[in-house]
Amino acid sequence: MNFIDRLKNFVDTQLGGFFFTRTYDEEIRIFRAKFGPQFKDYDELVSAASFVFVNSNPYLDYPRPTLHKTIQIGGITVAVDPKTNELSKEWDSILNKRNTTVLVSFGSVAKSIYMPQEYRKTLLEVFESMPETTFIWKYEEEGSTIAKHLRNVYLSTWVPQNALLADPRLTVFITHGGLGSVTELAHFGKPAILGSLLYYIDNVVE
Template identity: 45%
Template sequence: MNSQVTDQMGFSDRLENYDMFNLMLETFGKMFDDETKVYQKYLGAEFPTWRELVPDASLHFINSIPSIDFPRPSLQKTIAIGGISVDIEKIDELDSGFSKILEKRPKSMLISFGTLAKSSDMPMDFKRNLLEVMRAEPNCTFIWKYESDDVDFARGVENVEFVRWAPQTALLKDSRMTAFLAHGGLGSTNEAAFLGKPTIMIPIFADQSRNSNMLARHGMSIVLHKSDIGNIPTFRNAFKEILHNEKYRLNAEKVSEMVRNQPLNPKEVVVKYVEFVGK
């Protein structure tokens, strides 16, 4: 889960991956043991533990899209339903306010680090570096999801729009949105894949590095370490590449076409397998 490596591993990478796998087994094992104590307190000590329930389950649904995910061994009862939460047809159209923002300049980029890692808590030197990179792209409007109204640090930067909330899927669906800077959460990763938007991923913790590398292996994403925000040349070059190199857009559109045309619809898969087990 916390692995920093891709499927192209040398010996040291494999060793790191092995160590991380065992660390996660231990960490989640302790966490689930604690949860077991809580529910057995109310349901009785005879209620099965998670170590009994997991192998006894008929199915395991996982939030994975096989056509773009890393290759890995899997059990027959492990069913991938990645993208089940992305319903293209039900995404609302942008309201007039956001639509006007997208009309301001030829290119637009959405910047969002999710709900846990708040942009407002970012070190000030990182914020200033972001602004410097924005200044270097005057023909792009940057919509920055920012959790505070205190934005005096950005005074004088005309091509940044601060919003406390953004209709992420509606923005990513819009053809005027050029690229997406995100943290690599699985929700944002799946949305970028389905909606065909090139990304710069700056993973913070947990599965975000894995998710980010998953998109990068398809040529639609540039993955940076969070410390790279402090490296202006690296940071500026990533923005230049994602905004102006057409290969990222073309690869993102190819991934979108692939996941939208999966042979089996994730929602239908859930229904069919649940009905099968029920019968």
């Protein structure tokens, strides 16, 4: 890393510590109001814990020092059982429409409905230019007609992402690169196009 990279790391660490500390302090204040002033803060709780479960995977994450009580459980929520990932008739029918199927989802925070108009327009133009490809777009507006002129685009306010990624008929996943999505991709070995949206969270690492 050069000097600028190290400076960014320093600023990110300091800002992250500041904002998270304020959040944690507010949580502890609420707990103490409910359970009394003897309720321990996070520093005491973590220090006294026998184990600390963290949402990371040693095979996917950068090398870093850890303590003996740190247990990495990244991917524990990824369902790999075929019975669990069984799709409904509707989704099964959509996947059978064409030989190539693309899932487009930018997570639960950066919703597509809040995307700038020019971005949505660009996506629709890309979808239109590929009529032999089915696009499943997680779009959080019930009954939206934004893609009514495109027969190869299917909008849904919610998608069974885990089950779709587990299905061999899904060709590629276009995603913002959140930790959950990247973990699922790694488990299922699915190709993806990642576009980081939020620099200050985990997307740069992903």
